[in-house]
Amino acid sequence: MKCLAVGLLASFISTACAQQQTDVTIKQLLSTTTTSGGQKIVLPQKDAELVASIFEIPRGANLPEHEHPYPRYGYILSGSLRVTDTETGQSKTYQSGDFVLESVGRWHTGANAGEEPTRLLVIDIVEKGHTNTVLK
Template identity: 30%
Template sequence: MKQICWITTCLALMLAGSAAIAQDDPLPAGFETQPLIKSSVSRDNEPIVYPTGKPEVISVIGTLAKGGRTPLHEHPVPVYVYVMEGEVELRTEGKEPHRYKAGEAFIETQNLKHQAFNMADTPAKILAVFIGEQGTPTTVAAK
């Protein structure tokens, strides 16, 4: 038991020491970041509204075939979208269409019906990250 406590203490001290070193240098050698998006509003300039209750983050990669589209739907939760491949066009009720190419990111509009259309000659891939809550749907089909 003493040996386990000693090992745990040594690990904690080593981690604390490395954390102190990491704080002196914002990014360690060999690691860089490329900011994609920082926003408090959606792509349609609507405010982002967080859900209440028990938080749940869900991420999916969606593939739209050539000429494909999503169904008409809406999101009751904030959704971060990153276009991995291809080009998509977002069409939202009452808003101008927006086009996004590979490498671009956006925050989806909440509670407004919209569809994504593949505008490329090849499949389009998107990463969608939903900031939701347990027991609450992230996507609702349009009626």
């Protein structure tokens, strides 16, 4: 009888776990082999370090001209961000829910031209101890 009770309990728990697992959804945000500028993705060759940050960019704010020596991944949590390649003059505006893999070694600026603050999740993969933003 104990075996039956234990078996029923185990069955109930595994069914409940299976039901919980079916509620999980996955929305792919991006799948790419290149940056937003069309460059091949190249990771640091030694002592890689991952740095995750949340940037909060006020309405009307402009980011100074800069470049990234390593890959920078960004996800727009809220608001919008216009990124302009200062070498080509091309701009693209990213909205809430967009994921971007920024260009490496390309000078660009960013601007929040929207009506609300922009919150941006940034993930950098750099050589340990190095920064991923170089100002011009």
